[in-house]
Amino acid sequence: GESVGLHLPTLSVQEGDNSIINCAYSNSASDYFIWYKQESGKGPQFIIDIRSNMDKRQGQRVTVLLNKTVKHLSLQIAATQPGDSAVYFCAENIEGNNNDMRFGAGTRLTVKP
Amino acid sequence: KAGVTQTPRYLIKTRGQQVTLSCSPISGHRSVSWYQQTPGQGLQFLFEYFSETQRNKGNFPGRFSGRQFSNSRSEMNVSTLELGDSALYLCASSLAGQNGYTFGSGTRLTVV
Numbered sequence: 001g002e003s004v005g006l007h008l009p010t011l012s013v014q015e016g017d018n019s020i021i022n023c024a025y026s027n028s029a030s031d032y033f034i035w036y037k038q039e040s041g042k043g044p045q046f047i048i049d050i051r052s053n054m055d056k057r058q059g060q061r062v063t064v065l066l067n068k069t070v071k072h073l074s075l076q077i078a079a080t081q082p083g084d085s086a087v088y089f090c091a092e093n094i095e096g097n098n099n100d101m102r103f104g105a106g107t108r109l110t111v112k113p
Numbered sequence: 114k115a116g117v118t119q120t121p122r123y124l125i126k127t128r129g130q131q132v133t134l135s136c137s138p139i140s141g142h143r144s145v146s147w148y149q150q151t152p153g154q155g156l157q158f159l160f161e162y163f164s165e166t167q168r169n170k171g172n173f174p175g176r177f178s179g180r181q182f183s184n185s186r187s188e189m190n191v192s193t194l195e196l197g198d199s200a201l202y203l204c205a206s207s208l209a210g211q212n213g214y215t216f217g218s219g220t221r222l223t224v225v
Contacts, residue, residue: 034213043117043203043216044156089156100169101146101214103156 012110019077021107023090026071030092034101035064035075039086047075047088077109085111115140117206117217125223131192134220138185138206145187146214147179150201159202162187194224 013019025033031052036044050057050064050073057064063076073090087106094100118137126132138145146169147159158171162181179189185206191198201221205214 036216041218043205043218044214046213046215049213091156100158100161100171102158103148105155 009105010108010110012112013080015080015082015111015113017080019075019080019084019109019111021075021077021088021090021109023073023075023104024071025073025090025092025104027092027094027102028071029094032093033064033066033073034091034093035062035073036089036091036103037084037086038089038106044089080109080111082111082113085109117204117215119202119204119217119220121220122218123221123223125225126194127225128194128196130194131190132194132222133188133190134202134204134222136187136189136204136206136217138187138204139215142206142208142215143185144207145181145185146205146207147187147189148203148205149173150203150219151199156203159189191222196224198222199224 034049035047037047038044048059048062048064050066055066061078065074077084087108089103089106091101091103117139120135136145144163146161149157149159159173159177160167160179161169165181176192181187199222201219203216203219205216207214
């Protein structure tokens with residue numbers, strides 16, 4: 001079946017460097033995407049979202065890029081900090097489809113001091 | 114405003130027992146969704162409730178059920194527990210089934 005997937009299960013970066021976390025999706029009907037951050041012992045926390053009519057969206061230190069041609073989503077974190085260490089999930093949804101979000105497997109980001 | 118509250122935070126049950134987990138959404142949020150999170154399967158959608166009605170359901174057996182009350186609070190129940198039901202159960206709420214969940218911290222269920 002169609003699913004959301006991640007390219008890398010783990011990512012280790014040096015503090016201050018930029019991080020890029022990738023995600024592939026296969027449901028061409030998906031038109032809304034969200035990145036979540038999950039720290040140990042906590043539930044996923046919304047970071048940033050993007051709709052399919054956009055290819056880039058920026059937040060505070062984060063940027064999401066959407067390439068609909070190859071069904072690829074990425075999350076860029078600028079000047080990565082130790083507090084960014086967490087598992088990051090991408091999720092896809094067909095907007096209006098009763099909130100049936102489908103999540104990827106997650107990427108564990110570790111920031112080295 | 115208060116976030117999504119899940120109780121209890123931790124629970125240990127024996128195989129064959131049943132369990133009920135509770136979720137209080139953010140005030141004003143009418144949509145509540147439940148997810149199961151395990152290391153092997155990741156986040157898997159269980160079901161979504163809106164205005165006391167189940168609107169969407171994932172691929173879980175009938176042992177997993179839920180309900181939503183008039184105040185939007187939701188419960189999920191798992192009957193005849195199996196070892197494989199050990200997981201973090203997450204509840205998320207949104208305004209009206211719109212996108213952008215807010216998750217609770219989850220209930221960690223251990224079945225022994």
